[in-house]
Amino acid sequence: MTLDAAELPRLLAGLAAGAKPLDLDAHRAIFGDTLPITRRTLSRAREQLIAEIGRAGLTGKGGGSFPTARKLRAVADRGGTPAVVVTATEGEPLSRKDRLLATRAPHLVLDGALTVAAALGARRIVLAHDRLHLGVGGRLRAAAASRPELAVRGAPDLTVQAVPDGYLSGQETALVAALNGRRAVPAFTPPYPFERGLGRVPTFVSNIETYAQIALIARYGAAWYRAVGTEQAPGSRLVTVGGAVASPGVVEVPGGVRAAEVLVAAGGLSEPVAALLLGGYGGTWTRVDPAALELDEVRLRATGLTLGPGLVFALPASACPVAEVAAVVRFMAGESAGQCGPCRFGLEAIAGALQDLCADDPRGDEPQQIRRWATMVSGRGACAHPDGVARFAASALTVFAGEVADHARYGRCERCDQPSVLLPSRPSSASSLVDAAGTDAIALGGQ
Amino acid sequence: MSAFAALSGSSGDQALWYLTRGTGVTALLLLSAVTVLGILDVRRVATARYPRFLIDAAHQRLAALALVFLVIHIATVVLDPFVAISWLDVVVPFVGSYRPVWLGLGALALDLLLAVMVSSLLRARVGYRAWRAIHWLAYASWPVAVAHTLGIGTDASTGWLLIVTAICVVAVLTAVAVRVATRLQGRARKPVGVIRDDA
Amino acid sequence: MPAARPEGGRASGRARKPARLVLDPTVCDAHGLCAELAPELITLDDWGYPIVDGRPVEGELLEHARRAVAACPVMALRLRTP
Numbered sequence: 001m002t003l004d005a006a007e008l009p010r011l012l013a014g015l016a017a018g019a020k021p022l023d024l025d026a027h028r029a030i031f032g033d034t035l036p037i038t039r040r041t042l043s044r045a046r047e048q049l050i051a052e053i054g055r056a057g058l059t060g061k062g063g064g065s066f067p068t069a070r071k072l073r074a075v076a077d078r079g080g081t082p083a084v085v086v087t088a089t090e091g092e093p094l095s096r097k098d099r100l101l102a103t104r105a106p107h108l109v110l111d112g113a114l115t116v117a118a119a120l121g122a123r124r125i126v127l128a129h130d131r132l133h134l135g136v137g138g139r140l141r142a143a144a145a146s147r148p149e150l151a152v153r154g155a156p157d158l159t160v161q162a163v164p165d166g167y168l169s170g171q172e173t174a175l176v177a178a179l180n181g182r183r184a185v186p187a188f189t190p191p192y193p194f195e196r197g198l199g200r201v202p203t204f205v206s207n208i209e210t211y212a213q214i215a216l217i218a219r220y221g222a223a224w225y226r227a228v229g230t231e232q233a234p235g236s237r238l239v240t241v242g243g244a245v246a247s248p249g250v251v252e253v254p255g256g257v258r259a260a261e262v263l264v265a266a267g268g269l270s271e272p273v274a275a276l277l278l279g280g281y282g283g284t285w286t287r288v289d290p291a292a293l294e295l296d297e298v299r300l301r302a303t304g305l306t307l308g309p310g311l312v313f314a315l316p317a318s319a320c321p322v323a324e325v326a327a328v329v330r331f332m333a334g335e336s337a338g339q340c341g342p343c344r345f346g347l348e349a350i351a352g353a354l355q356d357l358c359a360d361d362p363r364g365d366e367p368q369q370i371r372r373w374a375t376m377v378s379g380r381g382a383c384a385h386p387d388g389v390a391r392f393a394a395s396a397l398t399v400f401a402g403e404v405a406d407h408a409r410y411g412r413c414e415r416c417d418q419p420s421v422l423l424p425s426r427p428s429s430a431s432s433l434v435d436a437a438g439t440d441a442i443a444l445g446g447q
Numbered sequence: 448m449s450a451f452a453a454l455s456g457s458s459g460d461q462a463l464w465y466l467t468r469g470t471g472v473t474a475l476l477l478l479s480a481v482t483v484l485g486i487l488d489v490r491r492v493a494t495a496r497y498p499r500f501l502i503d504a505a506h507q508r509l510a511a512l513a514l515v516f517l518v519i520h521i522a523t524v525v526l527d528p529f530v531a532i533s534w535l536d537v538v539v540p541f542v543g544s545y546r547p548v549w550l551g552l553g554a555l556a557l558d559l560l561l562a563v564m565v566s567s568l569l570r571a572r573v574g575y576r577a578w579r580a581i582h583w584l585a586y587a588s589w590p591v592a593v594a595h596t597l598g599i600g601t602d603a604s605t606g607w608l609l610i611v612t613a614i615c616v617v618a619v620l621t622a623v624a625v626r627v628a629t630r631l632q633g634r635a636r637k638p639v640g641v642i643r644d645d646a
Numbered sequence: 647m648p649a650a651r652p653e654g655g656r657a658s659g660r661a662r663k664p665a666r667l668v669l670d671p672t673v674c675d676a677h678g679l680c681a682e683l684a685p686e687l688i689t690l691d692d693w694g695y696p697i698v699d700g701r702p703v704e705g706e707l708l709e710h711a712r713r714a715v716a717a718c719p720v721m722a723l724r725l726r727t728p
Contacts, residue, residue: 185672186672187672188670188671188672188673339671339672340671340672340674340695341671341674341675341676341691341693341694341695342671342691342693342695345692345693345695346691346692346693349692349693373692376691376692376697380671380691380695380697381671382670382671382672
């Protein structure tokens with residue numbers, strides 16, 4: 001009962017479009033059982049797991065792309081009794097993969113969390129979701145209730161908890177603070193959560209998809225994991241595709257896949273496209289030919305791009321890029337925790353300048369000011385929020401140089417007042433109850 | 448103690464009493480200035496010629512100077528044979544026999560001031576949160592000192608003392624008004640959308 | 647201008663230990679004393695918040711850095727020895 005190597009779907013195996021969520025039996029039928037980790041085998045299991053994750057080359061799927069083995073090692077080396085936190089908040093509005101996993105394949109996530117907890121000797125597991133998506137919490141709770149591992153004596157204490165909403169809801173230190181009963185705002189580091197986190201113990205915090213990936217690697221091994229994807233971007237990952245595509249939704253793709261294939265998997269382009277936004281509201285714009293654009297995070301970062309938490313958005317040519325960017329930055333400025341001056345005032349300044357470009361009488365120097373402020377705010381907050389907005393705005397100035405120059409000279413264009421395509425209307429929590437993805441999930445075949 | 452022996456006798460007593468009152472009033476003036484600077488915050492007071500670190504240093508040094516005058520004020524009153532005030536009465540409020548309420552307020556103001564100063568000297572050890580909490584006691588020590596001034600002295604009803612005290616009070620109240628009315632850029636309205644912690 | 651410290655001796659040992667200025671941006675409230683006291687290491691951005699040079703502080707500047715750390719009204723600045 002193993003998944004075929006070099007074949008997709010993996011994470012989304014068994015999730016045919018519109019199918020019910022996988023219960024424990026269905027989950028086991030597809031993925032098999034996990035190997036039990038006993039007290040006797042604990043330290044060996046920990047070393048084996050960390051080694052296997054390291055060989056697999058797994059990186060965090062929450063946006064940071066931090067090497068997972070290194071984070072596991074950091075928590076393991078601290079000693080004591082650590083805690084495990086699964087981030088299922090998905091504060092990025094364009095992303096849907098986390099809630100898809102949580103509601104349709106919760107047992108894969110629980111496999112990963114239980115494996116990590118057992119290997120690290122953790123006594124406490126918390127799955128965190130935001131209040132906007134209460135359905136996620138309900139599904140995770142129901143799945144956890146059916147797990148026999150949690151019913152035995154000596155099992156770790158697993159809870160599903162809601163934390164405040166917001167773009168920063170999943171920020172590592174803000175999340176830990178919320179779970180500790182404090183204000184849900186990012187904390188100045190050090191100390192990092194791996195040193196002092198939930199209840200002041202070393203805490204392994206990672207994105208829900210990362211745990212699903214860990215579950216697969218623990219079962220099938222690093223070689224199996226690397227049978228798909230490229231040398232630099234091994235394995236598969238979930239990508240939320242949105243914008244001008246025929247079937248927006250979540251796709252599972254091999255690492256290093258070309259953007260063109262991702263767009264095809266989402267039904268192909270539905271209208272002419274001006275540019276691609278990779279990485280979401282805190283991501284980067286690009287006009288590189290999708291057929292040549294490899295979605296390999298290492299390569300992307302070398303050219304100043306990022307896939308973030310797996311996001312590809314195709315901006316229709318009918319939209320005004322300057323107005324879209326202005327709307328997103330205005331939203332992001334509002335999502336600032338307001339703690340750090342450069343973020344609080346800098347994002348507001350950038351948002352104001354972008355708004356001026358879409359108004360009647362711009363000064364004309366807004367692009368230079370935006371670039372200046374983008375540099376000024378980067379790296380100067382307690383978290384990476386200002387950095388994200390800075391690269392989002394700066395990459396837009398580069399990619400849409402022509403449109404920006406026109407706006408700087410003439411102000412608003414006739415398309416400026418169209419309803420925004422990047423900023424959807426606020427989803428109601430009711431819609432998240434039944435089908436969190438809102439659309440069908442499609443898996444892309446391997447190479 | 449020969450200086451005090453020389454001061455004993457009616458003219459000596461007068462000298463000690465003048466010294467007590469003079470240093471007391473000076474201490475009140477200095478503490479009022481310190482309080483005004485503290486309320487206003489260096490950012491409202493500083494100019495190009497008098498930068499913030501200077502105003503901050505002035506705030507601290509005026510407080511130290513006030514303490515010097517306070518020490519003389521207290522020493523003269525304890526050593527004064529005319530009134531029965533002991534060293535204990537000076538630091539423990541309301542136990543003295545001489546005008547216990549008004550003297551006690553003076554002792555209380557002294558205690559609060561000492562707490563503020565010691566915590567400031569040890570700020571790195573104490574940590575910012577604790578230091579800040581103690582520093583708020585300063586807002587208590589000043590009105591207590593004013594009450595002590597008005598209640599304790601035999602020239603409380605004398606015009607000049609009332610005028611000086613009134614100047615101090617007006618200065619501090621004005622500082623409070625300015626503080627409440629003006630907002631520094633760093634304290635501007637928080638942006639909408641701070642992670643909402645609604646239940 | 648203070649003279650350069652002589653080589654050797656305990657005083658210069660303390661002065662020459664490498665350290666970096668670290669700012670906690672969550673407590674910083676743009677008081678600006680740090681930039682006045684150590685302008686070679688700290689400048690203020692468009693909104694009055696300090697831009698701190700994170701490189702190791704050397705020689706004479708170490709004393710200025712210490713003064714800046716002590717002067718911060720909210721103790722947002724620290725000298726961290728790696």
